[in-house]
Amino acid sequence: MRVSDEGHCRQCLEVSADASMDEITQAYHRLKRIYQDDLAPFSAPSMDEFSEEARGEVLNQIETAYRELCGILATTQPQAHPAPPPTLNASLPVDGAALRKIREAEGLTLDFIAAQTHVRQEYLQAFEEERFADLPHAAVNVRGFLSAYVAEMGLPVDAIVRGYMARYQQWQARQRK
Amino acid sequence: MHIWAVGGGKGGTGKSLVANGLGTHLAERGFKVILVDTDFGGPNQHTYCGIRKPSTSLVQFFEDRKPLDEILLKTKIDGLRLIPGNFNSQNTDCLTVTQKQKLFRHIKNLQADHVILDLGAGTQYDTLDTFLLADVQVAVVAPDALATENFYLFLKNLKYRQLNSALSTLGLRDRSRELWKHRTEFGIATTKDLVAYLRALSAEFSDLFDREQQKLKTHVVLNQVREYRQTEVGVAVTSAVNKFFHIPATYAGHIRYDKDLWQHFGQDTPVIHQGVSFNMRQDLEKITESILKAQAMEVG
Ligand SMILES: Nc1ncnc2c1ncn2[C@@H]1O[C@H](COP(=O)(O)OP(=O)(O)O)[C@@H](O)[C@H]1O
Ligand SMILES: [Mg+2]
Numbered sequence: 001m002r003v004s005d006e007g008h009c010r011q012c013l014e015v016s017a018d019a020s021m022d023e024i025t026q027a028y029h030r031l032k033r034i035y036q037d038d039l040a041p042f043s044a045p046s047m048d049e050f051s052e053e054a055r056g057e058v059l060n061q062i063e064t065a066y067r068e069l070c071g072i073l074a075t076t077q078p079q080a081h082p083a084p085p086p087t088l089n090a091s092l093p094v095d096g097a098a099l100r101k102i103r104e105a106e107g108l109t110l111d112f113i114a115a116q117t118h119v120r121q122e123y124l125q126a127f128e129e130e131r132f133a134d135l136p137h138a139a140v141n142v143r144g145f146l147s148a149y150v151a152e153m154g155l156p157v158d159a160i161v162r163g164y165m166a167r168y169q170q171w172q173a174r175q176r177k
Numbered sequence: 178m179h180i181w182a183v184g185g186g187k188g189g190t191g192k193s194l195v196a197n198g199l200g201t202h203l204a205e206r207g208f209k210v211i212l213v214d215t216d217f218g219g220p221n222q223h224t225y226c227g228i229r230k231p232s233t234s235l236v237q238f239f240e241d242r243k244p245l246d247e248i249l250l251k252t253k254i255d256g257l258r259l260i261p262g263n264f265n266s267q268n269t270d271c272l273t274v275t276q277k278q279k280l281f282r283h284i285k286n287l288q289a290d291h292v293i294l295d296l297g298a299g300t301q302y303d304t305l306d307t308f309l310l311a312d313v314q315v316a317v318v319a320p321d322a323l324a325t326e327n328f329y330l331f332l333k334n335l336k337y338r339q340l341n342s343a344l345s346t347l348g349l350r351d352r353s354r355e356l357w358k359h360r361t362e363f364g365i366a367t368t369k370d371l372v373a374y375l376r377a378l379s380a381e382f383s384d385l386f387d388r389e390q391q392k393l394k395t396h397v398v399l400n401q402v403r404e405y406r407q408t409e410v411g412v413a414v415t416s417a418v419n420k421f422f423h424i425p426a427t428y429a430g431h432i433r434y435d436k437d438l439w440q441h442f443g444q445d446t447p448v449i450h451q452g453v454s455f456n457m458r459q460d461l462e463k464i465t466e467s468i469l470k471a472q473a474m475e476v477g
Contacts (some may be wrong), residue, residue, distance in 0.1 A: 014416060034413045042413035044326045048367070049421040058420050060454075091346040102405075112455065154456070158406045 006072050012065035021073050028066040030071050064088075095164070097173040100128040103153060124149055132171045142168060179472075180284065181293040182311035186331030188298035190319045191400035191432065194449075196295035197225040198432075198461030199315070199468075201449050204256035208290040211249065213260045215280075215307055218295035220262020226252045229446040231261035239263070239276060245283045245345070253447055258289075277303060283312055284467070300334040309335060309392055313472055315429070319401045320410040328414065332395070332422050339389040340372065347382055349375065393424055396468050399431040407431075414418065429467045432460040 010017060013027045014138050034040060035058050044050050103113065114121040123145055126134040146164055150157045183196040196212060204210045214222035214235070223231045233248035238260075249258045250371045272280075294311060296304050308314055318328040356363055357371060365371050376383040396420065396455055399411030408431050418426040435457045441448045449458060 014419070030409075030412070031416065032414060034409075035242060040413060041320060041322065041407075042325055042410050042417055044322070044329050046326065047327070047329060047333075050417075061420075107459065116455070152456075154402060154405060156406065 005068065009065035009069045009072075012061050013069065021070075024066070024069055024073075028062065031062050032059065035062065095167070096128040096130040097159075098153075099150070099153075102155065103128075106153065108153065113149060113152055117145075117152050118149055119145040130167070130170055135168075139165075139168070139172070178285075178287070178290055179291050179313055180311045181291060181313040181315060182308045183293065183315045183317060184296040184304060184308045184331065185317035186298065186300065186327035187319075187324045190317045190324050190328075191398075192216075192298075192317045193222055193295050195315060195317050195398055195400065195461070195464070196293050197447075198449050198457070199223065199465050200293045201254055201447065202462050202465040203291050203293075204254050209256050209257065209288070210291045210293065211260060211287055211289045212256050213284060213292060214262030214296050215294045217263050217303070218251070218297050218299075223250075223259060223261045224293045224442055225249070225448045226250075226257075226259050227445055227450075228252065228259065228261070229443065230446065231259075234246065234261045235263045235280075236373055237316055239272075239281070245287060253445075254450065257447075272303060277306070281307075282437065300331055302338065305331075305335050305338045305477050309338065313468065314393070314395045315398060315468065316395045316426075317398045317400055318411075318414055320399060320407040322402075325410070325414055329417070329422065332418060332424055335393055336390075336422065336424065337368075339393065340368075340386065343382060343386040343389050344375075346385060347380060349379065352378075395424060395426045396429040396471060397426050398429050398464055401434045402431045403434045427471050429471070430464045432457060432464065 007017065010019065010024075013024055013031065015024050015027045019027070034042070035055050037043075038045070038052075038055075048054075091097055103110075105109065110121050110124050113119070113124055117124075123135060126132075127146055127149060143161060147157050147161050150160050181196075181199060183192045183199070185192055190373060193216070199337065200210045200212045212222055212226065214220040217235075220234075223229075228250060231250060231323070233243075233250060235248070237243040237248050238245060245260060249261055250261060251258055284294075294307055296307060298304075316332065317327065318324050341350065344353050353371065353375060356374060360366070360371070363374060365374055374385070376386070395418065397415045399408070399414070402408055409433050411428050415426045415428040418424050433456050434453045438448070438454060438457070441454070449461065
């Protein structure tokens with residue numbers, strides 16, 4: 001009886017039978033984010049299926065399933081801290097370390113990126129380690145190379161390069177002093 | 178043998194690209210694969226395969242009664258062959274039911290591990306029926322409102338098609354039309370209500386419709402991803418298909434947009450092959466593996 005309840009709740013939250021409480025919490029926040037937003041890019045407001053009532057009903061199901069799973073799993077697993085909702089925007093990488101993490105997660109090597117972008121591997125590595133002194137001397141090249149790298153990975157160029165260049169310029173200012 | 182169908186409603190989302198990528202990767206993995214261009218209105222799988230002027234086409238199957246075996250073309254990829262679509266012929270986008278069934282019968286008898294059907298756009302009965310016939314149903318969507326809207330409509334029409342075919346089989350089509358026409362009298366507001374009413378009316382219908390519905394189970398592919406944050410659209414669309422349309426769907430993954438892809442068309446080499454667009458190959462491989470895993474078709 002309990003098992004099938006749990007299975008049903010997991011199905012509702014779209015997680016596998018062995019997903020941990022942390023993963024369940026993440027899925028819960030993601031689904032809430034998806035169904036709360038009327039203007040979500042996946043939505044088709046012209047279709048009845050996406051009516052406010054339908055969304056409300058799904059949100060209720062998600063809420064109930066999450067509460068039930070918390071209850072069921074509290075007895076078998078230590079209560080996890082609810083993880084913060086991992087919004088993609090907020091988790092978008094801005095620093096070198098994050099760029100590297102994404103690159104590695106995509107299974108891309110530095111020499112591959114170097115070949116694709118024609119940016120020297122030493123520079124790519126310096127970007128990832130934020131060793132600003134080892135980057136090309138002209139800021140325009142730094143910006144150009146970084147944009148090529150970020151674009152190659154299919155990441156939003158403007159946002160990331162803006163953030164990165166701000167840090168680079170702060171470093172430049174400190175050098176000049 | 179497994180029959181795959183790649184559909185998804187809107188034209189230009191990348192159905193042909195995905196069909197080709199699946200075929201290429203399966204062939205490179207050692208399977209015998211046949212791509213069939215079933216986009217009767219706008220065939221172009223041969224161009225993806227790097228065959229500029231196919232020497233055969235499905236016209237020969239339909240008009241000259243040639244067996245499919247004889248119109249199979251080799252590609253430059255080992256293990257990957259193609260049955261080119263209908264071109265140089267008029268009115269082939271409207272096949273009769275008999276013709277269509279004949280084609281399916283012959284497809285089922287092909288000698289291959291995987292047969293991949295590249296479907297046309299839209300929600301014509303032809304296209305819907307072909308999709309429903311496949312063991313592996315792959316639906317392609319792009320991260321924009323136009324593509325998603327048509328994508329949902331495609332899936333919704335698949336459901337209607339299943340409903341109507343169950344009704345026709347049991348001779349309930351007219352009864353159902355009458356019910357719908359006078360729906361307020363019967364307290365019916367939505368299709369869901371209608372189905373509930375019909376289920377109560379006929380246990381036979383209820384069983385048959387359940388069995389029909391089990392034939393629909395789709396893998397969702399998100400194509401033309403230009404920004405990282407768009408990847409969430411794939412997850413969201415898949416979730417909506419499950420939750421709003423009650424169609425079992427699993428997310429197979431995304432394919433990044435490749436701004437140089439167009440340059441690889443019109444040559445004598447397959448568009449997706451070693452050395453060309455690394456990102457795209459990698460994405461297509463991931464998707465193929467993910468579908469194989471979901472279908473539990475892994476070979477040791
Ligand atoms: N990921 C992608 N990157 C770049 N171009 C793409 C991508 N996917 C599709 N295209 C292009 O979009 C067009 C439509 O793709 P196609 O596979 O023919 O779609 P469909 O078969 O759904 O009509 C083609 O010109 C194709 O080259
Ligand atoms: Mg096509």
